[in-house]
Amino acid sequence: MCPIGIFDSGYGGLTVFRAIAGKLPQYDYLYLGDNARAPYGNRSFETVYEYTLECVHWFFSQGCELVILACNTASAKALRTIQQKDLPALGSQKRVLGVIRPSAEVIGRFTKTRSVGVLGTKGTVSSGSYVTEIRNFYPDIRVYQQACPLWVPFIENGDYRNDGVDYYIQKDLEQLFAQATDIDTVLLACTHYPLLEDRIRKYLPAGVSLIAQGPIVADSLADYLRRHPELAASLSTGGRKTFFTTDSVADFEEHATQFFGEEVKAQHIHLELK
Template sequence: MLPGSPIGVFDSGIGGLTVFRSIVEQLPGYDYVYLGDNGRAPYGNRSFNTIHQYTWECVQWMFKQGCPLVILACNTASAKALRTIQQQDMPKANADKRVLGVIRPTAEVIGSYTKTKQIGVLGTKGTVQSGSYLLEIEHFAPELKVYQQACPLWVPLIENGEYNKPGADYYVQLYLDQLMQQSPDIDTILLACTHYPLLQEKIKAHLPAHINVVAQGDIVATSLVDYLQRHPEMEQRLTKTGHRDFYTTIDDTPDFDHHASQFFGNEVKSEFVDVREGC
């Protein structure tokens, strides 16, 4: 990695690359480090303590790479680890750094997509059980009625490259049916996992045309642009040579690169790293 102060983008696997792609599109000149914790993915069914431990190890690793700003491009990590990291871990030794998530910026704007004021949230078991979207949406748009549905088999399908095959349709329909049975008036569905945009076309095909299916990439990227405008002291610290580095905690980097390139939309060449060293 070149010396500098890049923006760090973290995910438990490869799903965060859908957010990273949108960030790069809106802020192409900045330096970036992407880290996928594929060696310990998926996070969705793990405990709060485990997810916090794994996420904090990865965040600390990114700090050591020179990142003053880290984006948790992972709903599960944002739901189960971000608050503890911000309130307990960061003040101890990293007061000059910032860690941001994907839930708050999404909750701020999701109300603008719905006419019926009824929203469905599709996420991992961990995200749904945390109740983070219920709390955040209640804060920003208390008039909305929010229904949640966990989709525990979607991430494994996507991580194993099965998302675009006919067998995935059964599991897409299964969870959509379970969500829509909660309320037939849902007119907006939030994909509250950064993996799920890979299934977006299948999801739309199994829904009535009037239902909005909302992915988070552009929302999070736009929020980051706004954050940097409001915090020039951080923006001025970030280096801008257009350099991008990709890292994964799985030693099969060619496999990661193959799948990651599909998510990112451009060729990815990664390096293996053990984030636990020195933690």
């Protein structure tokens, strides 16, 4: 069996997984949440790289030839090094893809003012990855970033339905739009944030588009597999979805079901936790 591996530091990647499985239901999938070491957002580049690489190695040991880092922090802080340093030694047939490039490739389709806002974790924002990638595709687009450090803890703790989170959403959006009043497109550059989408929309100026990554990444993966038929042919097609966590199975199942939109049953794995 050769499933597609989907990785996140916690639960957020399940919003991307849901979109991918909806777009490409025929494939087998393994999902791993490194919940025991989550969140990654405030950790150093070196630590995020080490943790992500350990999880990528685990996917490869399970027979995955293709791994999606459905985590913006891992994509920002670890993906490039893994692709350039580690994959050549592991075999050219193995692929690791992220969520930043697919989002950057299409953002220009949504904005008319050419002024875009990016909401993300502290780690994603400080990496500057979105600024760099969007500029590569659209040199005329101005990118304004806002770190939202408390959003993920609210979501991970199941408090995102409480009105208390509204204060922080409104405050962070005010700080984003204080940078530029002509922003007409806001990208949710954290896979957790779609769970706050309705609350975020309440505080967006009229006419501003809010973009989630799940459908974008799913479309990008479908296109990637069309362009790499040899890889697509190697993937197993039983439609199976298997979930793993490095922390409590009961906690994972409770939260993951909310993110994924259907009941989730998980298994525990042990990694070398640092």
